Amino acid sequence: MVFKLSVGLLALATLASAANFKRVACPDGVHTATNAACCVFHELADVLQTQKFDNQCAEDAHEALRLTFHDAIGFSFMAGPSQGTGADGSIMLFEDTELLDGANNGVDDAIDNLRPLLQQFPISAGDLIQFAGAVAVSNCPGAPRLQFMAGRPNATHPAALGLVPKPEDPVDKIFARMEDAGFSPTELVSLLASHSIARSDTLIDNRQAVPFDSTPFVFDTQVFLEILLKGNESLPAASGEAPAQVPNPLAAQGAMRLQSDFAIAHDPQTACFWQFMVNNPNAVAGGFHDAMAKLAVVGQDTSKMIDCSEAVPIPVPAVNKPATFPAGTGPELLQLSCNSPFPSLATDPGKATTIPECVDGDTNLNDCPS
Template identity: 55%
Template sequence: SSLKRVACPASNIECCVFFDLANTLKQTVFTDQCGTNAQSAIQLTFNDAIGFSMSGGPSEGTGADGSIIVFSETELQDPANSGVTDIIQTLTPLLQQFNISAGDLVQFAGAVGLSTCPGSPKLQFLAGRPNPTVPAALGLIPLSSDDVNTIFARLADAGFSPTELVQLLSAHSTAHVDSFTFDTTPTIFDTQFFLDVLLKGNATIPGARPSVAQAPEPSILAQEDVVRLQSDFAISQDSQTACIWQNMINNQQLMMNSFANAQFKLSITGQDQSQLIDCSEAVPTSTPFVGTSASFPPGTSVQDVQQACSSPFPKLE
């Protein structure tokens, strides 16, 4: 309506719709601070975008194109998508309501969801992704049971290095699946995740869904429902990534900046950047970081660390 247009704070008029969408998302979907919908929306940005294969050719899906929503009946058959069913259902009506493309909706919702997480960087957002014409091939999303070299190869086929994968995995700092989480601070985007994954344990989380493969020596934090994914653990230990991983601990600024860069690249995977317009101005400012630095959770100490990087381990409280 003309009223809305007068009130639109965008400097680029084409971005007005994303200011409206941000308001609706915050009022109806991301009502909690870094709650389950926000976390699921962040995962959705990856599960959609990684459906891209340089070796498989253009018909194998085109990355960050929203095919995970438009062709959800097909793509939800991938067991790696078992956690995103609900958020897809929640977001789908917004396609018609705001008349935007599915790829834009997925990436914008992820950016707005992340902004509710204290400690998160403000993400860039480009608009104008065309709607998808084909579903992504099944099997392109890594599984937590995959071998680390399989995961690296899959990410390389989508254009991402092992270092960029570690940076993207910062998103597992704000993650849940059923009643368990990947670090002890699941509603804060902080470096605690990179510490918690290194803590060797002996207790398994019972009843985890099949998509959740646990590390060979599962989490010492299992009594707090923190799970060590086999894939996260393997990446923390691999010689290509062990020091990248360890260096994140207590390096909040590095985590924020490197995640923002890698996530921007993820958000335009398979897209022609020259055809997109910058609507970053519509992404809300992130909730400030209120947490403390990474620290050993109660009952754990440096003796529990499975250190794979030869640089000195950071000094922690």
């Protein structure tokens, strides 16, 4: 099966079109921009990096990325705009209503972190959410530089409850929900690269920051590999939202696995694409770039928007480590639902160790146990 990557072409096209524009000096006296409307985002990027994310791919960055999805998915082709207008900031503007949906548990952290910036910068809530997500991702080694289009009008009403997929939902229900917002099952797989930099704060009793893979601070392909490993049935599921979880091989190391991720990894419509992602960082980054570009403008009229992608920082370099079976696991644990050949991967040496809870050198005390 051949999956085309467009990220390289996109990068060339962006360079070529940027060269056609004369840059304007921004009022802050610091930045220049291809379009004066992008100046505010250059300034905002600096503030996000220094005051909100500490230039880290840590908790606040992860939460900002999750918020992009929970805002944008509030859209339904079938039900029409009265039920939500997509990436429109409604989750921030109508938080009291949208957070009645249990699928939005935990997104208040990102809303509280980002909302004060609406007082500081003359931008809409939808632009703030999608831009913050793109800046956040740039801190994660291996992530692509995401596109950012500016110009979302503020939402005038909340999205309907029930539009955000839940981890306990059957896979067909999740695919149908995503299709109703314009995404194919394989585009969903591409979006789920986000779970490579993700941890749960709400699903397990008395525990926060429970990672979905062994490398939650690196945008890599480990999550695609680790979800294909047989779960450890002998360890009791952690207490909490039981239907949201399925057994996983790294429970003793502190990880958890979402039922939804597991089901999508094994569904006949997506199993081969999921498997194709393992140890294929270009496919993961390219697919994520393209699917995020689509997610960020759900429900929006892009003909009225301005491309301010240049204000998104250039991502930190990739770690460039091939995917490996975490110590204590190995190929014997593979549970495959696709017949394509599986890549030959090494196993990390040594004993299984607990997954780190914070990034090395993290200055945000909220992310690191003292």
